[in-house]
Amino acid sequence: MNRQKGRSSDAIIAPEIVMEFDSLQEAYDFYNIYSWEIGFGIRYGQSKKNVAKSKTVQEITCGCEPKHVNTKSACCGCLAMIRLHRTTDNGWYIHEFRKDHNHGLAMNRGEKMQWPSHKNIDPRIKALVKNLRDNNIGLTKAFIVIGSFFGAMENVPFNKRSLRTLCANISRDHSEDDVKKTFDLFSELKMKDPNFRDSCLADKDGNIRALMWTNGKSRMQYKQFGDAITFDTTYRTNLYDMPFGLFVGVNNNFQSIILGGVLLTNERTETFEWVFKEFVSLMGGKAPVTILTDQCRAMELAIAVVLPGTTHRWCKWHVLRKAKEHMGLLYSKASGFRDEFHKILEYMITVEEFEAAWAILIAKYGFQDHPFLTQIYEVREMWAKPYFAGNFCARMTST
Template identity: 55%
Template sequence: MTKVYCILKSAFGNNSASPVTKGALRNLCGQLNKENAEEDVKKTVAVFNRLQEEDPGFANVVDLDHDGKIKTMMWSNGKSRHDYLCFGDAITFDTTYKTNKYNMPFGLFVGVNNHFQSVIFAGVLMRDETIESFEWVFTQFVALMGGKAPKTILTDHFRSMEVALANKFPDVTHRWCKWHVFQTIKSELGPAYTKEFKQELNKVCNHMLTHEEFEAGWAELIKKHGLKDNVYLSNRYDNRHMWAKAYFRGKFCAKQTSTQCSESANHVLKIFVPPAAPMHVFVEQYHKLLCDWNEKEVLE
């Protein structure tokens, strides 16, 4: 806005002679943003209507706030919903992607098919990441998928997600992304996270198959590296059932132990979606990503 203000003032040759004030310019920009947002919503609805005409299995659901503005928006096409019926027992959910005009978190529900290729079940744009919002997302996702809840869901360590899942789907096994746990341990330990410690941590967490093996291995690891008083590691240990492989026994995960499938889909989506894309362009490009992945599945 400052650049625009300077350009307008320079057009009059004399700053004091300019009829433009910052307040007036700010009001004008606010009005333009509002009009653009309203136009974007209309175009997005038009895209949804077209997709539904082309695909009878396409479905979307929108949550509005008290002012009638979009708070959360989720959609899925016919093939994705059918894929969920086949491969939706173990899914991942991640909301780290925010490349859109309104900086809204974008979440992807992802699983793997019979070729162990990633398959996208649904996408969701969220205005916030509160417990209430996640409760709406998880409830509507299951409804969108015909009422079948997953057996296992992996997410990053996000407290509001954890509470929402416990409130709405207490029988679903919830686990944390192991990769995120390892990354946070690395950042928290700093210099203490040596190459030797990393190798031994990986052995304890990935190769100890029983609770007893893990307990003994973890105790030896902590003692050897003098980390008994480390508060962060103590906290990770208290929540070991959420991420250690030994506590995944008997839980079907389709070989997924992290949200890497979701994050890989996010990475590919960045190729399809230009930075700061308006909502209707985002939806269009997301649909092109699905078509591209479908072709890869057919090839396999």
């Protein structure tokens, strides 16, 4: 007999004798929804097979029903269950329904989520998630949309971690098909553009780890304007949340030009070595004179190995963004520091002017021991304008 009542509502469809289902999975999903509303978890119980080794009887029991006679688990021997029998057309129907539990029932979402059966996601919700991800809806927004179907976020019968796992499985299930579609698209582009080029990096198991491409127009523009380029991997707005890198240049009208793109599965040094090596190869073997990147250490190491003759500098936009992140209110308009800091970056012509202005700025605001300013000063040749003199940059930023 119940010691504690779970949720009860006229909207709950309770199991009934002779209720039919097309498959065991459909019956399981139905009973699992019922168990969520009532406040318990379920699992597959005992089954029987005929001489042809086909199941004819299947029990789906309360999660508190012991799995073994001599079990040492916390199961309390609850007898609540549904017993399914196979129909003549290979469907299933409820032959027996035991409603009563001998234990307390979960009253809130947190308690219900402790049952393994409620960490699974309903097939209909899986279909919804797939449609949302196919339309490039992010994980958080997808969870909010699902919450609207259940009336409130606390009513969703799974957590965000389960949703993340589902999204990863969806991506993995469709990855091979998507790779095929990608190469089919590349084949079409090559037919339209004989100078289109692509390259892929695969591991020892044949899995693609990086994919790069460029077209004829980009290759031609690189020959004319490829002395200074930028490379940025701050874009992750694709279905698989993969880093997407763009090689960008500037033409003689100071207009940005796209030189190539690459999708990555990681941002390790060896991967970036392949990226920069393949980029130069696809562009005909000519390395850039100058390359701007963010402050990624893996990129820095890779450029030193693959492009030893190329001057590597940090993008000013990334330096200023890091300054805002690390300095907080000290970098606000009210402090006055920001405007003077920008002035040093923009208007100091010589190394001597920069060094003098920097010393005055640090002393004025008492930032001699500020960790961020100390760090970037030590590598000022990577970003400060006077140290950039002689290295063509064409007013470029990587964003």
